[in-house]
Amino acid sequence: MAFSVNTNSGAMAALQSLNSTNRSMETTQSRITTGLNVASTKDDSAKYTVAQTLRGDLGKLGAVTTSLNNAKSVTDVAVAGAEQISDLVNQMKSKALEASDAGLDNESRKAISNDLLTLKKQINTVLEGSSFNGTNLLKGTAATVATDGKVSALQSINGDTLTVANQALSEAADTAFGASGTDTDITNVGLDDDGTAGTGSGAADALLTKLDSFFDTVKTSLSDLGAGSRQIEGQLSFNSNLNDVISTGIGSLVDADLAKESANLQALQVQQQLGVQALSIANQAPQTLLSLFR
Incomplete structure (x- = not known):
C-alpha cells in the first residue's frame, strides 16, 4: 500500500465504523427512552401500521x-x-x-x-x-x-x-x-x-x-x-x-426488550470508545512520513 498524505484510507475506514456505532447507539438510546422498538413508521412500516390499527380498535x-x-x-x-x-x-x-x-x-x-x-x-x-x-x-x-x-x-x-x-x-x-x-x-x-x-x-x-x-x-x-x-x-x-x-x-x-437494549448499550459504548481510539491512531499515521525526510 502506498504512503500518502492526501488520502488516509485507514482514517476513513475508522470514521465510517465510528459513525455506524454512533447511529446504532442513537437507535438503542431511543428505544430505552421510549420503551418502543417501533416508535415510528421509519422503524418498521408494517408493524407500525398494524399497531396503529389496533390502537384505533x-x-x-x-x-x-x-x-x-x-x-x-x-x-x-x-x-x-x-x-x-x-x-x-x-x-x-x-x-x-x-x-x-x-x-x-x-x-x-x-x-x-x-x-x-x-x-x-x-x-x-x-x-x-x-x-x-x-x-x-x-x-x-x-x-x-x-x-x-x-x-x-x-x-x-x-x-x-x-x-x-x-x-x-x-x-x-x-x-x-x-x-x-x-x-x-x-x-x-x-x-x-x-x-x-x-x-x-x-x-x-x-x-x-x-x-x-x-x-x-x-x-x-x-x-x-x-x-x-x-x-x-x-x-x-x-x-x-x-x-x-x-x-x-x-x-x-x-415494545422494546429493555434488558437486551441495556446490554447493547454497554457494548456500543465500548465500541464507540475503541472507534475513537482507532480514528485517533489512523489520523496519526501520516505523521510517520515526516521521519523519512529527516
Whole structure:
C-alpha cells in the first residue's frame, strides 16, 4: 500500500465504523427512552401500521365500555327501584288482605286505608327517583330504552346494541291503585263496610286483586332488568379481557426488550470508545512520513 498524505484510507475506514456505532447507539438510546422498538413508521412500516390499527380498535372499545358503564348504572338504579317497589307492594297486599276481613271495625279499617295511602306515596316516590343521568326505566312508556350505543365490530354479539326496555311500572301502578292524587280505590277501603263491592271489605278484595296483578308485573320487570344487567356485566367483562389481549398484542409488536437494549448499550459504548481510539491512531499515521525526510 502506498504512503500518502492526501488520502488516509485507514482514517476513513475508522470514521465510517465510528459513525455506524454512533447511529446504532442513537437507535438503542431511543428505544430505552421510549420503551418502543417501533416508535415510528421509519422503524418498521408494517408493524407500525398494524399497531396503529389496533390502537384505533382500543379507542373504539373504550368508547363502547363507557357507554356500557352508563347503561349498567341506569339498569342498576332501575333494579334497586323495582326491588323496593316489590317490597312495598307486598306490604300493601298484607294490608289489603287484613282490610278484607268483614268483621274489622271501622277505626281499624280507616287506619289501614291511611297506611295504604302512605305506601302508595312511597311507591310513587321510588318510581320518580329511579333515574340515572336523565333515564328512568320504571317511569314512562315502553318506548324509552337504555342502550350501550354502537357496539364495536370486534365484539361477536347479536345486533349492534344492547338494550334494556322501559318497564312502564308507573302506568301499571296507576292501573293497580290509581294515579297520584286519585286515591278512591284506597280510600274506599276505609269506608264503613255496607256489604257492597265498592266499600270496606269489598273494596279491599278488589284492591287486593289489582295488587296481585301489579305484583306479577313487578316480578316480570325484575326478571327482565336482572337479565339485562347480567348481559351488560358480561359484555363489560368481555371488553376488559379484549382490551388486555389487544394491549398485549400491541406490546409484542412494538415494545422494546429493555434488558437486551441495556446490554447493547454497554457494548456500543465500548465500541464507540475503541472507534475513537482507532480514528485517533489512523489520523496519526501520516505523521510517520515526516521521519523519512529527516
